[in-house]
Amino acid sequence: MKKIIITGGNGLLGKYLKIVLENSKWQIFSFGKEILDVTDKENIYKIFKEIKPDIVIHLAALTDVDYCEKNPEIAFNINSKGTENISIFAKEFNSFLLYTSTDFIFDGNKGTPYAENDIPNPLNIYGKSKLEGENFIKRYCQKYLIIRTSRIFGKNGKNFGSKLPLILKEKKEIFLTTDIINCPTYAFDLAECIKKLIEKEFYGIINVCNSGWCSWFEFGEKMREILKLNTKLKKLSFDEFSKVFNVPAKRPKFSPLSMDLLNSLNIKMRHWEESLKVFINEF
Numbered sequence: 001m002k003k004i005i006i007t008g009g010n011g012l013l014g015k016y017l018k019i020v021l022e023n024s025k026w027q028i029f030s031f032g033k034e035i036l037d038v039t040d041k042e043n044i045y046k047i048f049k050e051i052k053p054d055i056v057i058h059l060a061a062l063t064d065v066d067y068c069e070k071n072p073e074i075a076f077n078i079n080s081k082g083t084e085n086i087s088i089f090a091k092e093f094n095s096f097l098l099y100t101s102t103d104f105i106f107d108g109n110k111g112t113p114y115a116e117n118d119i120p121n122p123l124n125i126y127g128k129s130k131l132e133g134e135n136f137i138k139r140y141c142q143k144y145l146i147i148r149t150s151r152i153f154g155k156n157g158k159n160f161g162s163k164l165p166l167i168l169k170e171k172k173e174i175f176l177t178t179d180i181i182n183c184p185t186y187a188f189d190l191a192e193c194i195k196k197l198i199e200k201e202f203y204g205i206i207n208v209c210n211s212g213w214c215s216w217f218e219f220g221e222k223m224r225e226i227l228k229l230n231t232k233l234k235k236l237s238f239d240e241f242s243k244v245f246n247v248p249a250k251r252p253k254f255s256p257l258s259m260d261l262l263n264s265l266n267i268k269m270r271h272w273e274e275s276l277k278v279f280i281n282e283f
């Protein structure tokens with residue numbers, strides 16, 4: 001039986017992945033940071049030596065984009081150096097390494113969806129630190145898969161998209177931006193796709209998101225409609241939003257990821273609106 005280590009196992013995607021992989025043909029070792037801290041090389045070595053993983057799914061990261069902007073040292077230590085540490089031991093134990101990266105490695109100026117071979121140009125510390133992580137993996141490992149995704153939402157997630165149903169229920173009115181556009185991705189769908197890509201033994205870089213794209217305003221509108229709420233949604237540009245709410249990190253304005261490569265493998269992701277309905281039911 002192949003053995004899989006998951007880092008960042010208590011995070012949003014990690015929890016869904018554990019459920020999706022639970023009854024698979026693989027033996028799953030999912031660790032939160034209390035047990036497997038990716039900044040602690042000795043700790044990683046000890047765990048890898050004991051388990052000798054065939055596959056490592058490296059999800060651990062500092063994902064709060066604005067916190068990263070204010071704390072670049074911490075962000076680079078976890079997202080870049082932490083990924084270097086994992087790459088070194090994945091290489092040493094001859095494990096296949098899977099890493100989840102982000103649309104935030106792009107500047108958003110292309111005007112059409114980003115393909116896997118487009119040139120990155122991150123605008124913020126989070127994007128820079130995740131891109132460095134990608135580069136460490138390419139430098140150390142031969143057997144790797146970098147999955148680029150965006151705006152993950154799901155049950156008990158700490159991020160804005162996951163908390164939005166609650167915010168819509170509690171507030172009379174909220175402000176949402178109209179000019180930050182990318183692909184929402186339901187954590188369950190992403191986890192299922194990760195399972196398929198491991199089964200296919202696909203290596204390299206690939207984009208995985210729900211199909212379609214939208215602004216935060218459109219996302220909120222759809223959510224409000226499904227929840228049948230009357231919360232007032234107010235439109236703001238991202239520039240106005242950053243000033244009013246003191247948001248330090250820049251975001252790419254248009255960063256949908258192209259699903260052409262994924263579709264060519266006969267893997268289709270459903271539309272984000274369909275997944276949003278499933279999430280709201282689950283919520």
Ligand SMILES: NC(=O)c1ccc[n+]([C@@H]2O[C@H](COP(=O)([O-])OP(=O)(O)OC[C@H]3O[C@@H](n4cnc5c(N)ncnc54)[C@H](OP(=O)(O)O)[C@@H]3O)[C@@H](O)[C@H]2O)c1
Nearest residue numbers: 008010011012013033037038059060061063100102151152
């Ligand atoms: N969320 C998105 O929209 C999005 C988009 C594109 C790519 N991604 C990538 O997808 C992956 C999963 O994201 P997610 O949404 O599941 O994020 P998440 O919920 O924030 O999960 C990340 C997990 O990593 C843990 N972690 C932080 N520092 C660590 C350390 N030093 N050692 C080990 N674990 C540590 C966090 O623990 P604590 O919470 O206790 O610190 C958290 O449980 C990440 O690599 C992220 O960069 C996410």
